[in-house]
Amino acid sequence: MLNTSQIKALQADVKAVAIAAGNAIMDIYQRDFAIYTKTDESPLTEADLAAHHVIVDGLTALSDLPILSEESANIAWSERQTWQSYWLVDPLDGTKEFIKKNGEFTVNIALIQQGTPVFGVVYAPVLDTLYSGIVGVGAVKTKAGQATPMQPASRENATTYHVVGSRSHQSPEITQFIEALDKPAELVSMGSSLKLCLVAEGSAHFYPRLGPTSEWDTGAAHAVALAAGASVTELSLTKITASAQAPEQQTPLRYNQHESVLNPFFLVSC
Numbered sequence: 001m002l003n004t005s006q007i008k009a010l011q012a013d014v015k016a017v018a019i020a021a022g023n024a025i026m027d028i029y030q031r032d033f034a035i036y037t038k039t040d041e042s043p044l045t046e047a048d049l050a051a052h053h054v055i056v057d058g059l060t061a062l063s064d065l066p067i068l069s070e071e072s073a074n075i076a077w078s079e080r081q082t083w084q085s086y087w088l089v090d091p092l093d094g095t096k097e098f099i100k101k102n103g104e105f106t107v108n109i110a111l112i113q114q115g116t117p118v119f120g121v122v123y124a125p126v127l128d129t130l131y132s133g134i135v136g137v138g139a140v141k142t143k144a145g146q147a148t149p150m151q152p153a154s155r156e157n158a159t160t161y162h163v164v165g166s167r168s169h170q171s172p173e174i175t176q177f178i179e180a181l182d183k184p185a186e187l188v189s190m191g192s193s194l195k196l197c198l199v200a201e202g203s204a205h206f207y208p209r210l211g212p213t214s215e216w217d218t219g220a221a222h223a224v225a226l227a228a229g230a231s232v233t234e235l236s237l238t239k240i241t242a243s244a245q246a247p248e249q250q251t252p253l254r255y256n257q258h259e260s261v262l263n264p265f266f267l268v269s270c
Contacts, residue, residue, distance in 0.1 A: 120223025133227025
């Protein structure tokens with residue numbers, strides 16, 4: 001287990017690892033690249049693998065903590081369940097966004113301790129934006145070299161809620177969530193783990209996730225959201241109304257609690 005002082009001491013180096021991984025991705029992004037299909041039929045590119053190797057090498061040089069990465073996820077549950085602290089990595093979240101070349105993809109590095117994200121770095125290389133946060137210390141957004149402390153928006157002062165979701169494909173569950181809110185809502189569209197960061201930085205009030213995600217998709221941005229002062233809780237289809245009206249009363253989203261690395265549905269809220 002790392003204490004806050006030890007995490008602070010690692011912060012700059014972990015940011016540097018994320019940026020180095022982003023640079024490796026950009027080298028490939030700016031040219032033609034190969035696309036492979038993983039066993040779950042999702043796309044994998046050269047960039048995912050290049051970033052994975054940069055991050056694993058960088059984190060291994062910084063600590064002896066185990067690493068769970070999307071690109072090396074075949075670690076037995078019998079081993080994982082003994083971990084108290086570990087790095088949770090998605091070398092390139094938003095591979096589909098990468099292939100579309102819309103810039104909305106990220107490098108994600110999280111430190112998980114006893115099932116909770118306590119430190120995270122999210123780097124969007126095309127956007128030249130880096131989010132980082134240590135729970136109990138605070139979160140910062142750095143864009144074009146300018147660092148700004150992060151703080152979620154106020155629901156109390158809002159006249160209209162901003163809800164992260166799809167403008168073109170509203171599921172019945174998202175519609176139900178919006179209808180349960182106590183104020184009108186507008187949808188905000190964004191790719192990858194940047195969705196969680198929108199709530200953390202105050203650009204959106206809610207991000208209800210009612211589709212499949214894996215733990216590495218969310219760990220880093222989850223840590224940033226918690227560090228900024230947002231909450232990330234489980235979202236049950238039978239409790240959508242309760243979650244919309246009182247998200248702080250729901251169960252916090254946790255990690256490495258089961259053999260499966262799939263997340264339950266969840267809600268990020270200010």
